[in-house]
Amino acid sequence: MTTAPFYQGIQYFNEELPYFNEYGQESAILDGKTAIDSPKNKNAVYQTLLAADALRYLTLHITASKESGHPGGFASIADAIAALVMLGHKNLITEVGHHAPGFYSTVFLDRSLEKMGIYTVEDLSSRFREMHGLLGHLSGQIPGLLNPAGPLGQGQHFAMAGAKLHPNILFPVTIGDGGLGEPYIMSSFGHFNTAYPESTNFLPILVWNGYSQEHHSMVSTKTNEEMIAYWQGNGFKEVILVNAKDFDDANQEGEYVDSTKFSFEKRLGFTQAVLEATDKAAQLALGGTLTVLIIKQLKGAGVHKRGAQSHNLYPGDSLDKDYILSALQERALSKEAWELVRDNFARANGGTNADKAITESVLPLTDLGTLPLTEYVVGGDKKVSTTAMGELVVHVGKNDPNFLVTNADGNAASGINNINVGLKIVHPTVDVTYFQQPQGQVYEPLSEDACAGLAVSLALFGARSLWCSYESFAINGLPIWQTVTQAMAELRRETPSTIALFTAGALEQGRNGWTHQRPEIENYFAAMMRNGNVYPLFPCDANSTQVCYEWALGTKNKGITITVSKSPLPILTTFEQTREALEKGGVILQESEGSKKVVFAVIGDMTLIPVFEATKTLESEGYGVRIVSVINPRRLYRPSDVAWDSCTVKDDNFLDDAGFEALFGGDAVIGVTGGTSAMLEPIMLRSNAKRDTFAWKRGETTASAGELMAFNGLTAEALTQRARSLYG
Numbered sequence: 001m002t003t004a005p006f007y008q009g010i011q012y013f014n015e016e017l018p019y020f021n022e023y024g025q026e027s028a029i030l031d032g033k034t035a036i037d038s039p040k041n042k043n044a045v046y047q048t049l050l051a052a053d054a055l056r057y058l059t060l061h062i063t064a065s066k067e068s069g070h071p072g073g074f075a076s077i078a079d080a081i082a083a084l085v086m087l088g089h090k091n092l093i094t095e096v097g098h099h100a101p102g103f104y105s106t107v108f109l110d111r112s113l114e115k116m117g118i119y120t121v122e123d124l125s126s127r128f129r130e131m132h133g134l135l136g137h138l139s140g141q142i143p144g145l146l147n148p149a150g151p152l153g154q155g156q157h158f159a160m161a162g163a164k165l166h167p168n169i170l171f172p173v174t175i176g177d178g179g180l181g182e183p184y185i186m187s188s189f190g191h192f193n194t195a196y197p198e199s200t201n202f203l204p205i206l207v208w209n210g211y212s213q214e215h216h217s218m219v220s221t222k223t224n225e226e227m228i229a230y231w232q233g234n235g236f237k238e239v240i241l242v243n244a245k246d247f248d249d250a251n252q253e254g255e256y257v258d259s260t261k262f263s264f265e266k267r268l269g270f271t272q273a274v275l276e277a278t279d280k281a282a283q284l285a286l287g288g289t290l291t292v293l294i295i296k297q298l299k300g301a302g303v304h305k306r307g308a309q310s311h312n313l314y315p316g317d318s319l320d321k322d323y324i325l326s327a328l329q330e331r332a333l334s335k336e337a338w339e340l341v342r343d344n345f346a347r348a349n350g351g352t353n354a355d356k357a358i359t360e361s362v363l364p365l366t367d368l369g370t371l372p373l374t375e376y377v378v379g380g381d382k383k384v385s386t387t388a389m390g391e392l393v394v395h396v397g398k399n400d401p402n403f404l405v406t407n408a409d410g411n412a413a414s415g416i417n418n419i420n421v422g423l424k425i426v427h428p429t430v431d432v433t434y435f436q437q438p439q440g441q442v443y444e445p446l447s448e449d450a451c452a453g454l455a456v457s458l459a460l461f462g463a464r465s466l467w468c469s470y471e472s473f474a475i476n477g478l479p480i481w482q483t484v485t486q487a488m489a490e491l492r493r494e495t496p497s498t499i500a501l502f503t504a505g506a507l508e509q510g511r512n513g514w515t516h517q518r519p520e521i522e523n524y525f526a527a528m529m530r531n532g533n534v535y536p537l538f539p540c541d542a543n544s545t546q547v548c549y550e551w552a553l554g555t556k557n558k559g560i561t562i563t564v565s566k567s568p569l570p571i572l573t574t575f576e577q578t579r580e581a582l583e584k585g586g587v588i589l590q591e592s593e594g595s596k597k598v599v600f601a602v603i604g605d606m607t608l609i610p611v612f613e614a615t616k617t618l619e620s621e622g623y624g625v626r627i628v629s630v631i632n633p634r635r636l637y638r639p640s641d642v643a644w645d646s647c648t649v650k651d652d653n654f655l656d657d658a659g660f661e662a663l664f665g666g667d668a669v670i671g672v673t674g675g676t677s678a679m680l681e682p683i684m685l686r687s688n689a690k691r692d693t694f695a696w697k698r699g700e701t702t703a704s705a706g707e708l709m710a711f712n713g714l715t716a717e718a719l720t721q722r723a724r725s726l727y728g
Contacts, residue, residue, distance in 0.1 A: 002119045007338045009122030010061070011319065014332040018264045019046060024340055028086065029347040035088030039275040044086060047344060049271040050333060051082035051109075053260075054341045056302040057331040058105035058121065062134075064304075064324045065125035067317050069136060072300040072310025074102025076209035077174055079259065079271060080295050081106060083278040084172055090349040091162065091358050093147050093173040095155030095185070096207070097137035098311070103145055104134050110345035112144030112354035140460075140487025144353030144360070146171075147460070148487040151479045153182025157453030159202035160192045161461050165402060166358055170282050172203040172293075177219050178212030184449040186234045191445035192454070193235050193290055195426045203285045204292045206231075209299035210256035211308040220256070227294065236292045238284050242277045244270055244297040252298075260302035260330070303327050362493055363462025366400045368553070373546050375575050382568035383542035385605065386415035386503050389549050389562070393466060394422030396553065397441045400464055406443045406451035407468040408477075414468060414503040415566035452477025452500075456484040459498040460491075464553070471502040471563060471675075472509060472518045482528065485559030489533045489647045497558035499549070503566045506696060507606045507674045510708040514699030517708070519675035525561055526678035529634045532644035533651070534559045536679065538603045539578065540589070540629040541571050547578040548631070557649040563675075565605050567705075572608070578631060585635035585655050585682075586628045586663050590615065594624030597666035598723045601683050603630045603673040606705055611672055613716035618723055628663050636660065636682035660686055668726040670694065670719065674709070690726040694719065 017024070023046035028036045036044035055078040056071075063069030073096060074081075084092065085106065094103060107113055108124050118124055118134075127133035134142065138149040147158040159173035175185065189204070208227065210220040222230065228239045245252075247270040250261040259270045274295065281293040300310025304317070304327040317324060333341070349356050371392050376383050393416070397403045405411070411419045417435075424440035443454060448469060455467035457480075469477065484498055502521075509516035528534040535558055539545040545564050552560040572589050573581075581587040586601070589608070598618060600611045608629065615625045630636070639654050655663070664683060669691040671680035677695035684691055694714055702708040709715060 004120050006120055006342060007335060008120040009125055012329045012332040013334055015334045017334055017337055020334065020337065023047065024050070024337060027340060027343045027347070029344045031347070033347065034350045035348060036086050039087070039272070039279040045268055045272045045275055047340060048082045048086050048275050049267060050337050051086065051341045051344065052078040052271065053302065053331045054109065054333060054338065055082060055102060055105050057328060057333070058108065058124070059102045060303045060324065060327055061121065061319070062104065062125045062128045063101050063313050064317060064319045064321070066129050067313055067315050068129055069101050070098035070312045071101060071303045072305070073176055073207060073209065074099040075303045075310065076297045076299045076301045077205065077207045077295055078102065078302070079274045080205055080278055080293065083275045085345055085348045086275065087279055087282060088349045089170045089172060089282055090353050090356065091146060091169055091171050093155050093159045093162070093171055094138065094149050095152065095179055096174060096176045097149040099174060100136060100138050100149070101128065103138060104128070104142070106345070107142070107144035107353050109342050110144065110348065110352050112352045115143035115354045139490060141490040141492060143492065144357050146357055146359045148483050150483055152176070152179035153184050153449070154453060154480045154483065156185055156188055156204065157457040157480060158460070160199070161454060161457035162358060163199045163202040164196060165363065165458070165461055165463055167199065167201060168286070169358060170201055170203060170286055172205055174205045174207055177206060177208045177210070177217040180206065181218050184447055187447055188445070188450040188453060190235050191447070191450055194428060195443060197428070198288065200288055200290045201286050203281055206292060206294040208294050208296040211299040211311070213311050214308050216308070231292050235290060237289050238281070238291040239294065240277050240281050240291065241294040241296060242273050247273070256296065256298040258298045258301040258306060302331055359461055360493070362495070365464065365496065368396055368399045371395060371550055373550065373575065376543055376571045378571050378574060380571055382570055384415045384566060384568050385539060385542045385545040385564040386501070386566045387418060388542035389501065389545045390416035390418040392546060392549055393419050396464065397423040402458070402463040403465065404441055404443055404455065404458055405466045405468060406455045408444065408446055408448045408451045409470050409473060410444065411442065411468060414470070416468065448473055448477030449480065453480045456481050456498045459496050460484050460487060462495050464496050465498070467498070467500040469500065469502055470504045470516070471521060472504070472506065472516045474500070474502055475518065475521045478521060478524060481559065482524065485528065485534055486531065488557040488559065489531055491557060491648050494556040494649060497552060497555045497560050499552045500561045502561055502563045505563060505565065505604070505674060506699060507705045507708055508565055508567060510702035510704055513701035517699030519696050522675040523678050526676060526681060528559070529637065530642050532642050532647045533557055533649070535632060535634050536561045536563065538563055538631055540605045540608060540631065541569055541573055543571055543575055544573050544578040544631060547575050548582065551582050557647065563604070567606070569605050572629070581629070581631040583635065583653060584659055584663070585632050586630040588663065589627045589629050591626040592619050592624050594619065594622050596727055597624040597626065599626045599628060599664050599666040599669045599689070601628050601630055601664060601669060601671045601680065603633065603675065603679055607672050607674045607714060610709060610714055610716045610719060614719035614723070617716065617720045623723065626666060630683070633679055633682055636686070638686065641682070641685070668723060670722060672714070672719070674714065692722055692726065694722070
């Protein structure tokens with residue numbers, strides 16, 4: 001705690017602000033209130049203008065203090081952010097990671113950052129872009145901020161998840177006009193609105209400033225009428241556009257102008273228009289009308305440069321640079337004005353966002369009761385793993401109304417049509433043939449981004465979800481899954497793990513050819529295991545799959561993928577064996593004694609088929625063989641390999657050396673996987689035996705999984721020969 005004033009570190013003050021004596025003597029948000037009383041109130045309008053300038057000042061100050069960061073984009077929407085706060089709407093979300101310094105400034109002003117020891121502007125600057133500080137893009141650890149933001153085209157998912165879970169709260173989401181070119185933003189809005197027409201309490205706010213990162217935005221060429229028609233054509237019933245150009249009395253050239261260049265009277269007029277438009281848009285969105293607010297103002301308004309040149313700072317763009325200095329002096333407020341702005345921000349929405357934001361508390365979860373696990377007899381009839389898991393998924397959905405299953409390629413195609421039967425596809429058209437109805441819990445847009453986006457956003461916001469996909473296509477939804485898992489690693493609260501079921505791996509897609517045979521996504525998960533909270537699971541049969549899902553449901557703040565086949569396969573394990581494998585990494589399926597011990601470390605279920613065949617030949621030749629099904633490879637790393645100790649929910653369970661030797665000790669170790677060899681890394685790192693790997697090489701059109709395995713060298717003959725060769 002510090003006794004220094006919060007504005008310590010500010011270089012310039014302006015003690016002669018116009019109209020301050022008239023409109024700055026009392027906070028527009030009165031003590032005990034959560035918002036201004038009216039967007040027409042002169043005090044409120046004036047103080048919203050002060051707030052916008054305060055946000056611009058801080059955004060430029062903290063970025064220039066490190067000669068790095070992105071002030072320009074946020075500067076053009078500062079007026080709308082100030083308006084939202086003054087209206088009491090502080091559950092703010094952004095699609096634009098580059099707006100991070102502006103969002104940090106916002107939660108600094110409302111005192112949220114005091115939770116991480118940031119009390120003054122000097123603290124704010126020193127902690128920007130520093131370890132354990134304020135990252136260059138929004139992360140999961142910043143008090144009062146609802147969502148991470150890095151890759152473009154993602155933030156709308158968080159707003160829609162919030163709207164679904166909290167019907168009476170507004171979730172504004174700023175969207176850059178450069179990012180609007182991302183392929184999924186509008187389609188994700190469209191599918192969500194068709195599925196949940198009553199959930200309109202998310203408010204897209206288009207930052208239409210004419211520029212992207214290094215050039216004009218592609219939508220800068222649209223007329224106002226064309227932009228309005230664009231949003232209307234994508235289902236938005238109300239399109240509210242505030243154009244700074246309409247208030248310009250500084251004769252600025254072009255369609256995009258800077259409101260801070262207007263006379264003060266015109267600035268007040270523009271601010272009032274933004275405040276009234278924001279209030280109207282909020283009321284419409286909360287009242288059941290799909291609404292978008294568009295603020296058209298030049299990028300870089302009120303900071304050091306304009307247009308794309310304002311996007312980011314470079315080495316040399318310091319607080320002493322003449323154009324930085326000049327911009328800060330133009331935005332300077334008096335100390336009394338700073339105090340006024342801070343009082344308003346701290347009072348808005350009833351307190352600091354670190355205390356009041358919807359994601360700052362744990363969302364209560366319903367009790368699931370006892371999962372209806374079905375333990376099949378080892379050696380009995382073949383079973384489909386996905387179908388067995390589907391029964392459990394239905395149970396979860398029937399007990400948890402917030403639970404949602406997402407799938408772009410269709411549950412029926414993945415052997416989990418029982419999920420559709422039990423939970424129903426959410427669709428406005430009732431059709432019993434396709435198990436669809438408006439109240440369904442299965443969300444099926446034909447976009448992996450939309451599937452992954454809503455599923456992981458619900459998990460981040462505290463609800464259970466399941467993202468289902470073909471392994472081949474899931475990569476298109478991976479960026480937001482990766483963003484959220486990283487956020488969960490550093491989140492300041494517990495939340496349900498984000499769980500994914502990946503079916504129809506490359507080996508099952510023989511007839512479809514290489515377009516459907518893309519197991520490279522496993523490379524991502526193999527790399528992400530070192531994050532500390534990512535667990536790729538590879539159950540070997542229907543029993544194992546059920547236990548993996550049971551375990552995943554009981555975890556917090558993890559990213560868990562379950563990869564299994566949709567083909568009927570033998571039952572190889574009991575429930576207890578998989579429970580042990582989840583703790584130790586793998587389970588021994590078969591072992592024989594011989595003069596020389598060969599260990600097959602196998603990832604996957606179908607890949608076990610040629611291994612069992614090879615084992616028969618090797619045993620007949622006098623070799624001892626141990627087959628280990630690797631179910632939870634993350635357990636097989638050494639503690640020093642993984643950043644587990646930096647995670648919110650720490651998991652320091654790693655298989656010790658004695659346990660590793662019990663599973664993989666032998667004269668030769670052969671890793672076998674139908675995916676990437678990277679997933680075998682922890683075994684290859686620790687084994688001191690002669691060792692080798694069999695893994696995916698390339699896709700091809702084939703008639704069967706066996707033929708495709710042969711094309712990739714995954715045959716009993718090849719495995720047998722490799723085992724022999726390791727002994728020279």
